[in-house]
Amino acid sequence: MKALRLIQTLANHSSKTPKNSNLNPTFLSRFFSSQPLQETPASESEETHITDTNGFGFDSSHYELPNVTLGLGLDEAITPVSNAESTWDEKYRWKVNKTIFGEEHEKLVKDKKEKLVKEKKKKKSKKERMMEQEEKRHRAAILSKALLEAAVAPTDEDEDDVEAVKMEDQLSLSVGIIGAPNAGKSALTNFMVGTKVAAVSRKTNTTTHEVLGVMTKGKTQICFFDTPGLIMRTNGLPKSDIRVRVESALSSVDLYDMLVVIFDVHRHLTRPDKRVVGLIKQMGSEVNPKQKRILCMNKVDLVEKKKDLLKVADQFKDLPGYEKYFMISGLKGSGVKDLVQYLMEQAVKRPWDEDPLIMTQDVMKNISLEVVREKFLDHIHQEIPYDVEHRLIDWKELRDGSIRIEQHFITDKLSQRKIIVGKNGSKIGRIGVEANEELRSIFKRNVHLILLVRLK
Numbered sequence: 001m002k003a004l005r006l007i008q009t010l011a012n013h014s015s016k017t018p019k020n021s022n023l024n025p026t027f028l029s030r031f032f033s034s035q036p037l038q039e040t041p042a043s044e045s046e047e048t049h050i051t052d053t054n055g056f057g058f059d060s061s062h063y064e065l066p067n068v069t070l071g072l073g074l075d076e077a078i079t080p081v082s083n084a085e086s087t088w089d090e091k092y093r094w095k096v097n098k099t100i101f102g103e104e105h106e107k108l109v110k111d112k113k114e115k116l117v118k119e120k121k122k123k124k125s126k127k128e129r130m131m132e133q134e135e136k137r138h139r140a141a142i143l144s145k146a147l148l149e150a151a152v153a154p155t156d157e158d159e160d161d162v163e164a165v166k167m168e169d170q171l172s173l174s175v176g177i178i179g180a181p182n183a184g185k186s187a188l189t190n191f192m193v194g195t196k197v198a199a200v201s202r203k204t205n206t207t208t209h210e211v212l213g214v215m216t217k218g219k220t221q222i223c224f225f226d227t228p229g230l231i232m233r234t235n236g237l238p239k240s241d242i243r244v245r246v247e248s249a250l251s252s253v254d255l256y257d258m259l260v261v262i263f264d265v266h267r268h269l270t271r272p273d274k275r276v277v278g279l280i281k282q283m284g285s286e287v288n289p290k291q292k293r294i295l296c297m298n299k300v301d302l303v304e305k306k307k308d309l310l311k312v313a314d315q316f317k318d319l320p321g322y323e324k325y326f327m328i329s330g331l332k333g334s335g336v337k338d339l340v341q342y343l344m345e346q347a348v349k350r351p352w353d354e355d356p357l358i359m360t361q362d363v364m365k366n367i368s369l370e371v372v373r374e375k376f377l378d379h380i381h382q383e384i385p386y387d388v389e390h391r392l393i394d395w396k397e398l399r400d401g402s403i404r405i406e407q408h409f410i411t412d413k414l415s416q417r418k419i420i421v422g423k424n425g426s427k428i429g430r431i432g433v434e435a436n437e438e439l440r441s442i443f444k445r446n447v448h449l450i451l452l453v454r455l456k
């Protein structure tokens, strides 16, 4: 419509155009012409744009209309319309089609509208997915930063503590954390160890149990372990299988000094999780005399009415075998101080399992990813970073003590790849140089960092 109106305006003007006007009348006649064009002298620049050798036909796309300001007092330059695009506003087209085609068309319109809504929703959920991913990365970043600070720059207090603690004075506590997926085990551990971590290794002495984190403070070291296998999907598994697995998982958690059973109290109030009650039943009331159990009601920050918390506390208060109950928010930290204090008091005289000052390879790998990502975000703006996958591809500690680190940025868009690489590799080069420098100073050794930007 806009183009049509503009053309009409131009037509009106053309009839009024004075002889000395800048506007070339040939241009207008060509623009409108559906008739065979008259031959024009070769000297006229437009001549070259006529594609039909017989002088028939006209291809407006060959005119560089967007750059032509017509000098007619119109503010806008003409925007070319590609052949594929409709020059009509869709809503007028629907109106006309409805009048012409009647009800059947109404259905088409409805379908089209629904399709548009669906597409909009799809877009939104992609954005949401991106935000979720970013939040995950953000949390990983916070953890890595905390790991970095604690591991790389121990405070004077830490060093004094560590030097001062002789092996015979060391106190240790191993804590198994049990809960349904999403109960908040990792968030709680991160909060507890985040600022005081010395080492995080994926695996210590058993294959099924992972160290979630290690906290060393004063004479006391607490190792937190994940305890998979106690809560699992039972669908499709024979009952005997489930029993055997749970029994084996239970017998291995016997090794810990302390068991923390954690559940999502917000979920419990809204959609009770049968697995929580099932788990507590499975664990039974008989307590291993060498082990203590506590119950943590997590995510209290999500519960609006505090009296609801009391209801849940009441429900679990007579559970046999539990030493204590804690209401906590592992993510926000409320109640965690009391929990840590309690755990510290339970530590027993035993040498530490983990060296509190040694940075493990996993921590270093995390830090290397975090440092490169930080530089990447500094140099690449807009939404690109959220679309790009960033992976550690190779890590080698070489004989001369240096480390070779290879990381890739993976995108499925050529245009993004170009932006990240920059002119003659300038952008990725800058990211690499800055990250390499920082990693060298953190790890206190030579680092050979390789960054590749590639297509999926």
Ligand SMILES: Nc1nc2c(ncn2[C@@H]2O[C@H](COP(=O)(O)OP(=O)(O)OP(=O)(O)O)[C@@H](O)[C@H]2O)c(=O)[nH]1
Pocket: 179, 180, 181, 182, 183, 184, 185, 186, 187, 188, 298, 299, 300, 301, 302, 328, 329, 330, 331, 332
């Ligand atoms: N609001 C709120 N969210 C929490 C809290 N603790 C954990 N979450 C969120 O709950 C989700 C699951 O937390 P995780 O710590 O990954 O749970 P997990 O038990 O380790 O989960 P798995 O690894 O699946 O076993 C994450 O989105 C956390 O941010 C909390 O105290 N309050």
